[in-house]
Amino acid sequence: MTLFKQLSILVTLLLLSIFTTVLGVNFQNSAKSVQDQLYTDAKNTATSLSLSLASANGNISMISTMINANFDNGTYQSISLVDMNGQLLYERHSERKIPDVPKWFVKYIPIKAPIAAANVSAGWNPIGLLNVQCDTATAYMHLYTILYSLTISFAVVFIVSLILLYMLLIMLLKPLKNIRLQAEAISNNKFIIQEKLPYTQDFKEVVQVMNIMVKKVEDIFNHANETLRHQSELLYKDEATGLYNKKYLLNKLPEYLKVDAQRPDGICMMIALSGGAEANQALGRELVDKLYVDITTMLKRQAKDFENSLVVRMNGTEFFLLLPECSEENALSLANYMDHGSTILLSKDLDEKVTFLSFGVYKYHHTQSIKQVISASDYALAQAKVIPRKEHVYLHKTVSNEEIIGKEEWRKLIKFALDHNTIHFDTYKVLNIKSGELVHNVLSITLLSESQKYSYGHFIAPAISLGLDIEVHKKAIEKLLKEPPFELKNTICSLRLSEHYLDNPATYNELKSLFEKYAKNLSFKLIIELPDIVLAKNSKQLQIFKELFENYNIQIGIFEFIGEPRDYNYLKELRPAYIKAEVNYFLSQTNENLSSLQVAANSIGIDLIATSVMEIEALSTLKAHKINMIQGRATEMLG
């Protein structure tokens, strides 16, 4: 129970007891006052009536007439006259009237009307005692009205006091609420610093200590972030030209060569400077270095027209240009243009037959492997270097993979799956190799036709080219939320969403409406995986997705992480559950780089998961690098 609730109950009980006591005391006083008034009235009547009776000179008939007159015109319980020996001379007594108040009131509030006495004389002699008792019915009604008014006014004052005290309590405990939020944030690895310190000394000290603690953790993250960025730059960048290096290319290529790549093909262009040694001798090292920078500038200028293009320095003399969605024709004209332009860059002092630029052009397809693409590009460059032509450009034509299934057939298959709701999920494990425990299940969308099952890798490329991938994602999520497979109950599952699907303007509202309908009481915990590049570039825009997910206790995860040299503050903002990177990424990192990534991730509670772990041999290396969670074929071998 929170302190606020405890104090609220205490305050309510305290107020209730105070008001009940005050009400009781007030009512008792009123009851006593009413009783006193009954006596005073009776006493006054007794005295004035006894004075009047003195004029009757002891004549009983006159006395009884006078008593009758008084009794009938007043509200009395009884009036009696007794002689000096205590013998009753005359009496009037009224039947007890039932007062116009609830029965319980009469039962629990006994009012006894007091009897007042006065001496009665006849001339010099006293003749007896007159006793007068007032009627209690009026007193009951009067007292009931008092109780009613008191109860109403006390209830109003009680409610108003309660509201005011609650407001005061809320105001006083507001810092505590903030402290609780801060504590929760700390346990969720979030950094909240309370700038406004509470007025209450005790709270103030707690907040100051918590702020210091949060600041320290934030400093650890910031330091690790800075180190990681610096280390990544050292690891991935060529110092002389500022271009990315071959290591970066190898880690980056999977983003272009994946089944659901947004741009299915493009051009790889390998450029090499022949006669570098001769140029060094003729021009000197400084001028040659400048020449490389000029070549870099030229390549960058040509590449900038292509979205997501990549310029890489492979080694001292070779460059790599990756141009997504570029045709062979365009690539050739671009290569020729740069070949001609290079003559301006190369000094007249150099022999153009010895020192020249060669351009090997190769059209890649996203279904190819990294090895295939690099080998083919190498081959194209090798050919370009040796062709006996003035233009040193060579296009290496690939034999395109024949599509077993035609485009229209794919359309029919996918439409069938969408219309007949035959979308299903394959599950793959993510394991903790240290403890052997299952971390979560990775869900992969599959389509069922009338006779065959098509995996995500199989159908997604045609779906993208047919513009049906968004619909497939939407239906898959709907199916997962609406009819989750029974075996997923009480498990943690992850589902990848593609960049294309997230870019779709309707996606947010569609997800929101699906979550509202089906995600309120999910039988399993869901983690939505998003590509690292999308999160890094659009962290602000993705906040709304994160907030939407959080409303339904859905976390986000990151995949395709390659540790680009950048600011990693988006990790702090979006707070993913984990980061997934290819096993090769982890294995190719320096110790410093990996250590910085681990410190940054640990400081905000993010797990690191190696994907595409195919061989069991890699596990020991990963363990040595403290990467204990894996995904890939190796998990099947582990069991």
Next chain:
Amino acid sequence: MILRYIILFLLALTSAFTEVYVSQDILNNVAKKYNKFAENRFVNMEHKLEGLKDKTTIIKLNTVNTFFNEVSYKSDMENYNISDYWATPWEFLARDAGDCEDYVIAKYFALKYLGIDPKQMYFTYVKSTQFKEAHMVLTYFETPTSEPLVLDNNNHFVLPASKRVDLTPVYNFNGDVLSASAKKANQKTTQKWDELILNIKKGKI
């Protein structure tokens, strides 16, 4: 002077064994607050009352009436600066002044001390035809129906009511009688009477 000390000594001695009308505390307080004359009046009263204990009722009535009638008349306004006040016998005697109610009260309690049944005595409101004003006397009834004897501060003689043609009775009041009736119902008597009893208990001087 020597006689005074002897009397005081004897009073103190007797008070140790018998019930006295005026306690030593009251005596001390009177001496302190007022003067020696006032104290003497109290000593004198105690002496007088002690001497009456074995006497007949009529002697008691006459002696008490005469003794207190020696006190000067003074209205409550002059005496206490209030329009109406029922003084305790101690205040009355210490100040050596009072109005008609104060004479009645002093006589009533003195006679009660001397063994007269309170039920036989009444504070009687009368109209004085001589002075044409409201007046109060103490009346004594041998029996409830017998003619009362009137103890009046304006008259040194205790006379039967029939001899007091200058007085017209209006109302009889006896606090003790009313108290006995009120006590049964745990109630008060009258404001004046209750206040007077309280002041007497407190020994107000």
